Amino acid sequence: MGAFDIQAQVDKSWTLFLDRDGVINDEIVGSYITDWDEFRFCDGALEALKTLNEIFGNIVVVTNQRGVGRGIMSFETLKDISSRMTTEIEVNGGRIDKVYACTAVADTDHNRKPNTGMAIQAKEDFPQIDFKRSVMVGNSLSDMEFGKRMAMHTVFLTTKHAAHQLPHDLIDEQCSSLLTWAKTIKVAEVVG
Numbered sequence: 001m002g003a004f005d006i007q008a009q010v011d012k013s014w015t016l017f018l019d020r021d022g023v024i025n026d027e028i029v030g031s032y033i034t035d036w037d038e039f040r041f042c043d044g045a046l047e048a049l050k051t052l053n054e055i056f057g058n059i060v061v062v063t064n065q066r067g068v069g070r071g072i073m074s075f076e077t078l079k080d081i082s083s084r085m086t087t088e089i090e091v092n093g094g095r096i097d098k099v100y101a102c103t104a105v106a107d108t109d110h111n112r113k114p115n116t117g118m119a120i121q122a123k124e125d126f127p128q129i130d131f132k133r134s135v136m137v138g139n140s141l142s143d144m145e146f147g148k149r150m151a152m153h154t155v156f157l158t159t160k161h162a163a164h165q166l167p168h169d170l171i172d173e174q175c176s177s178l179l180t181w182a183k184t185i186k187v188a189e190v191v192g
């Protein structure tokens with residue numbers, strides 16, 4: 001599916017699934033964000049989330065946070081970061097309906113992306129979610145695989161890894177940042 005197809009279709013019946021690190025906030029490669037003081041929104045992310053809030057019916061975050069399972073930070077700290085992040089997004093006109101975090105260490109854990117447990121949890125909490133009317137935005141191939149396993153449209157952000165050759169089985173679109181991608185939808189909406 002090409003970029004334009006999706007941009008012309010998206011409305012409030014659609015759900016946006018967002019990875020966190022490298023999508024909403026700057027990723028600390030090789031380490032974890034263990035305190036709110038280390039959390040920095042990506043350039044333009046707050047503006048992007050305001051725009052996306054006007055377009056999508058539901059917006060949820062699905063994030064692997066193995067640092068908790070490894071004992072590098074507590075679950076309480078992770079919850080604190082999620083809640084401050086959500087508040088800051090709301091203050092800036094955006095919205096996150098819920099943050100799902102997988103703290104498991106094992107790649108086999110059903111909630112750890114690319115496994116789809118967090119998508120199933122979101123559907124339980126928000127039964128109106130239709131995975132075929134959902135977009136997954138992330139910056140790793142495991143995010144793309146998570147999305148594709150649920151038949152979502154996938155957007156790969158090149159914030160950590162280099163751009164992939166398209167067409168790609170797991171990637172429908174590729175962008176440099178959440179804001180760049182959000183702007184492509186906004187333009188299509190005005191045109192359409």
Ligand SMILES: [Mg+2]
Binds near residue numbers: 021
């Ligand atoms: Mg990431």
